[in-house]
Amino acid sequence: xxxxxxxxxxxxxxxxxxxxxxxxxxxxxxxxxxxxxxxxxxxxxxxxxxxxxxxxxxxxxxxxxxxxxxxxxxxxxxxxx
Amino acid sequence: xxxxxxxxxxxxxxxxxxxxxxxxxxxxxxxxxxxxxxxxxxxxxxxxxxxxxxxxxxxxxxxxxxxxxxxxxxxxxxxxxxxxxxxxxxxxxxxxxxxxxxxxxxxxxxxxxxxxxxxxxxxxxxxxxxxxxxxxxxxxxxxxxxxxxxxxxxxxxxxxxxxxxxxxxxxxxxxxxxxxxxxxxxxxxxxxxxxxxxxxxxxxxxxxxxxxxxxxxxxxxxxxxxxxxxxxxxxxxxx
Numbered sequence: 508x509x510x511x512x513x514x515x516x517x518x519x520x521x522x523x524x525x526x527x528x529x530x531x532x533x534x535x536x537x538x539x540x541x542x543x544x545x546x547x548x549x550x551x552x553x554x555x556x557x558x559x560x561x562x563x564x565x566x567x568x569x570x571x572x573x574x575x576x577x578x579x580x581x582x583x584x585x586x587x588x
Numbered sequence: 589x590x591x592x593x594x595x596x597x598x599x600x601x602x603x604x605x606x607x608x609x610x611x612x613x614x615x616x617x618x619x620x621x622x623x624x625x626x627x628x629x630x631x632x633x634x635x636x637x638x639x640x641x642x643x644x645x646x647x648x649x650x651x652x653x654x655x656x657x658x659x660x661x662x663x664x665x666x667x668x669x670x671x672x673x674x675x676x677x678x679x680x681x682x683x684x685x686x687x688x689x690x691x692x693x694x695x696x697x698x699x700x701x702x703x704x705x706x707x708x709x710x711x712x713x714x715x716x717x718x719x720x721x722x723x724x725x726x727x728x729x730x731x732x733x734x735x736x737x738x739x740x741x742x743x744x745x746x747x748x749x750x751x752x753x754x755x756x757x758x759x760x761x762x763x764x765x766x767x768x769x770x771x772x773x774x775x776x777x778x779x780x781x782x783x784x785x786x787x788x789x790x791x792x793x794x795x796x797x798x799x800x801x802x803x804x805x806x807x808x809x810x811x812x813x814x815x816x817x818x819x820x821x822x823x824x825x826x827x
Contacts, residue, residue: 529641531700531816532648536665539822541599543667543678 593668594675597629597650598820599686602658609653613643618650621672623679626686629654630675633668651820659694661686661825685827693825696769697818699787699797703760704812707779710752711745718744750776756811757783760804767797770824782811786823794818 595613608629612618616631629650644665651662669675679686715723722741725734753775760783765771773785789797798815805813 528816529645531819533644535698535700535819535822536644536647536662538664539825540662540664541667541825541827542664543596543669543682 593633593670594672595631595633596663596667596669596675596678597631597647598654598663599661599682599690600627600629600654600658601625601687601690602627609650611646612650613639613646621675621679623676623683624687626679626683626690627658628675628679630669639666648820655697655820659690660820661689661693661827662820662822682827689825689827693788693821695792696788696790696821696824697794698821698823699768699789699794699801699815699817700819701760701764701773701783701785701787701801702781702814702816703757703783703808704780704814705756705782705810707749710749711779714745714748715741749779753782756808760808761785763800763804764797767793767800772823788821788824789818791818 595616597612597618602625608618608620610616610618612631614631614633616633618629618631620627620629647665651660654660669678718741722737722744725737729737757773757775761771761773764785764787768787768789770788771785773783775783777784787797801813801815805811
């Protein structure tokens with residue numbers, strides 16, 4: 508499926524930066540956003556089963572950098588879409 | 589499908605009839621419930637399933653689709669309410685706060701900035717400037733002394749790294765903060781992560797903000813920058 512997040516790179520370069528985008532998406536959706544508490548709530552981010560490994564990855568951005576391989580973070584001018 | 593829960597994506601304002609993007613998590617249909625001018629976007633989900641990476645991306649896609657037309661407050665991924673009535677209850681209870689926060693983020697997007705440096709090299713450089721006696725353990729010294737020396741050195745290097753991160757982080761953050769409506773961030777979440785920050789930026793100031801990013805990057809050639817966005821305001825949606 509397509510990544511919902513914006514193309515991080517104006518040149519449309521795919522794989523490694525897409526991986527970084529995924530980490531950024533996970534970082535936001537799993538760790539931030541509104542939390543609703545109360546009796547009506549069945550679960551809030553009760554997703555530690557599958558995402559445990561990914562969360563560990565997220566704690567270190569260096570990992571993302573490694574995933575991105577030889578590319579430097581700031582190489583492309585169009586990181587923002 | 590037996591509905592066992594209601595997955596909630598985000599709160600949004602704007603006309604309730606506005607179409608919403610889909611599919612949602614688990615391929616579900618995305619629905620809306622309104623209370624006054626505040627809507628919650630949600631899907632029926634069955635119990636006992638495991639979330640996948642695809643669901644996270646669908647969550648994000650639904651939120652972004654809503655964001656194209658309205659102000660949105662994204663929920664944290666995995667928020668499931670017990671029944672459709674619970675959605676209404678949440679809306680009735682929280683709509684004043686939703687409304688106020690939607691107003692705060694209206695017309696704005698989040699931009700992520702991460703800045704990395706090579707902490708090991710920096711620490712090496714700092715250690716090299718320590719006085720001779722503090723630089724390394726003396727071969728014949730008692731183990732206790734060497735232990736304390738090692739602890740002192742670790743503590744000193746960490747403190748010095750923190751001071752440097754605070755100073756450089758401020759250099760990077762200050763001009764960006766000026767262009768943003770709100771900002772939040774921290775330095776040294778890990779040794780290599782000099783700065784990790786999010787900025788809430790007016791859409792019509794986004795181009796200017798990007799220009800500031802490029803300036804900041806250009807003036808710090810030794811650092812690695814990662815910019816991402818525009819995002820829904822995950823970091824600024826606290827109600």
